[in-house]
Amino acid sequence: MSENGFGEPSKGAEQLALIKESARKSKGPRAKPRTWRGAALAEGLPVARVLVDKGLLHLDQYFDYAVPAAMDADARPGVRVRVRFGARVVGGRREGGTLHDGFVVERRADTDFHGPLAPLAQVLSAEPVLGPGLLNLCRQVADRYAGALADVVQLAVPPRMARAERDPSPDPLPAPAAPPPGTWTRYATGPAFLQALARGDAPRAVWLALPGPHWPQELAAAMATALAAGRGALAVVPDGRAAARVDAALTALIGEGHHVVLTADAGPEERYRRWLAVSRGSVRAVVGTRAAMFAPVADLGLVALWDDGDSSHAEPHAPQPHARDVLLLRARQEQTAFLLGGITTTVEGAQLVDSGWALPLAAPREEVRAAAPLIRTVGDADQARDEAARAARLPSVAWQVTRDALARGPVLVQVPRRGYVPRLACDHCREPARCATCAGPLELPDQQGSPACGWCGRPAVDWSCPNCAGTRLRARVVGARRTAEELGRAFPRVPVRTSGRDTVLATVGAAPALVIATPGAEPVADEGYAAALLLDGWALLNRPDLRAGEEALRRWALAAALVRPADQGGTVVVLAEPTLRPVQALVRWDPAGHARRELAERAELRFPPVSRMASVTGSPGALADMADTVRLPPATDVLGPVPLPQPARARRSTAPGADREEPRQRLLLRVPPGNGAALAAALKEAQVLRATRGGAEPVLVRMDPPDIG
C-alpha cells in the first residue's frame, strides 16, 4: 500500500493498459476493478459501492467506485463521500463530471460494472451515518412511496456538522429500572401492554388516551419500560411542545442521560450531536418530531406515535412519507412493539385494529366519564331562538358558561385561524360562496369592506347562490382577534391571553383568564381549564375534505381534553349542529366509534385507507403519455383525469411564462387492499421509463395523497 496513492509511475502504466483493454469491451459479471488515472487501490476491498445523492428516479441505483489506498481505512460502509459523477470519456481520458455527495453502502472485492472505475474523490468523514439498518429502512420507504432512495436518505440523515462529529458521545448508561404502571392502570389492557414490553415482546396497540394531562407520563412510562427491558424506544410527536412534555415526563421517570430530544429548536449542531449519540449507540431512547422517525436507535424495542391525525406528521419533502407509515415499516422490519396514541383515533388507526394487526388500548366507560368534561352544543336552531346571539355573535349559553367558569379558573376559547378575514357562505344553505368569475372564495377583506374574491380580488356584485339561489351572504367564521376583543370587553377585569400562529404559549396558570387560541396552539392549563368555547364549528366541518369530520372532532377533542372533568365543573360549549356525526362523537366522547364508522364508510365507498390510492399530476398530454406507459396492477381503477384548480399560485405567479402553462390535471389511481406496493412499483417503473426515454414532460406521483376531496 503506498502512502500517496496517486501518480505512482509503474502502476500508472498498468492502468493505461487496463484502459486500453476496456475499450475492447470486457465481459463477465465480476470484472476486477480498474480505474482511471494512476491510483493505487486499497488492497483488501478495492471497490466502494456508492449511493450518489441525486434524487433522480432513473439514477436510483448504486455506482461502484475505486477506493484509493489512502482512503482504505476511512471509506467504510455508511460514511459520507464525494464522487465525480457524470463524466464523459474522450479518447482515453475522463472529462468533466461534477462532484456529488454520496454514501458508501458496501465495500467489495469486485464490481459488475464493465468499465474502468472512477476513484472516490474524498471521504468527507469517517463517521458511519448510514448503517445497514437505516439504509434498509430508507429503501423500504422509497419503495412504499414510489420515490428515490437518495431523497429518503436526505430526510433520514441530518447534514454533517463537523464540530459535533469531533466530540465523543457519552458512554451508554445501564438500563433503568422499570417504572410503575402509574395511570396506565386506568386502561383495561394498559398493565398487560407494559408487561409485554417488559418481557421484551412486541405488543401492538392503538391507544385511545383519556382526556386530561396524563398522556405524556403514560407515553414516557411505555418508553421507560422498553428501556428497562434492555431495548431502545422511539416516540414521534407532532410538535416541540409535545416533545418537551414527554421529555419532562421521561426525565422525571428515569433521569437524564437515557434519552435525547430531536426537534428543530435545538439548532442544527446540537441536533446533530444528539443524533450522533443515538447513531453511536450512546443513547437508546428518542423523543422527537417528524424527522426523528428515522432515528437509528440501536436494538429498537418500541416505536410510538402521538396524535397521528396531526398534519405535521406528513413529511412535505419528496417522497412525502408519513410518520405513521415509516414507524409501521420499522415495527415490522425491526420486530418492535408499536403504540399509536391520541386523544382521538384516525381511520388508519381504526384500520390497524380492524385488520387485527393491533389491539385497541382504551379505558372502560366509567374512566371516560370520570375524565371527560361536560359537552354542550349550540346548533343553528338554538342560535336562531337566541336574540343575544344575533346581536353579539356569541350565544348566551357561551356567555353564561364563560362567566360561571371564570370564577373557578381559566377559560379556553378556540377560534379559527385567519384573524380578520372571514370567508363567506350562503346565508340560506351555507354553501361556501365562490367568485362567479374564477370560483375563488369570497372574503371580507376588512371589517367595513364589501365582499370580494380572495383569489382574483373582483368585488362580488349581485351574488346569488348557485345551490339555492339565495342572495344573502353570511360570515362563515368569526375572526380570532375580533372574538378576543369582544370577550375582553365583556369581562374587563379578566386578563386575555392569546396563543396562535406567531406566539404559541406552552402553559397558562390556574388563575382566571381568557385564553384565546387557534386549533393546535392551545396552551396547557396548570390545573385544567374550567371551561372551553369551541367557536369554529362549521368552519371546520365545511371543508371539502374526506377528513373534515375526523379533523373537526380531533381539534375539538384536543381542546376539550385540556378542560377539567365534568365532576369538577369542566364544561365545553361547541358551536355546531348536534345532529352531525363528529359533534355526537364529541358529546358521547367516543372518538373510537367515530373512527370505526368513518372506516366502514370509506370501505364501502372504496376510499383510502381501505383501498390504496396514488395521484398523478401533470399536463393533459403528460398524463395521457403516463397512462400509456404505466403497467398498472389488474384491478386498478383509473379516476379522472380532472382539472386541478390552481389556488395561491394564480395570485403570485412570478415565474416567466407561468401563465401560459397548460392547466394541470390530476389522475387518481385506486387499487384494492393489498395492492399498494404493486401500484407504487408500477408507477416508479413508468416514471423511470418516461424519464429515460427523454423529451417526456415530468408528472408528479404521490402515494396516498392526503388532500383528495
Added chain:
DNA sequence: AGCACGCCGACT
C-alpha cells in the same frame, strides 16, 4: 437532471 455527441439549416 446535466452534459456531450450527432446529424441537418442560415451565415462569415
Added chain:
DNA sequence: GTCGGCGTGCTC
C-alpha cells in the same frame, strides 16, 4: 465551407 439547432443516450 462552418456555427448551431436540440434529439438521444449515458452517468461507476
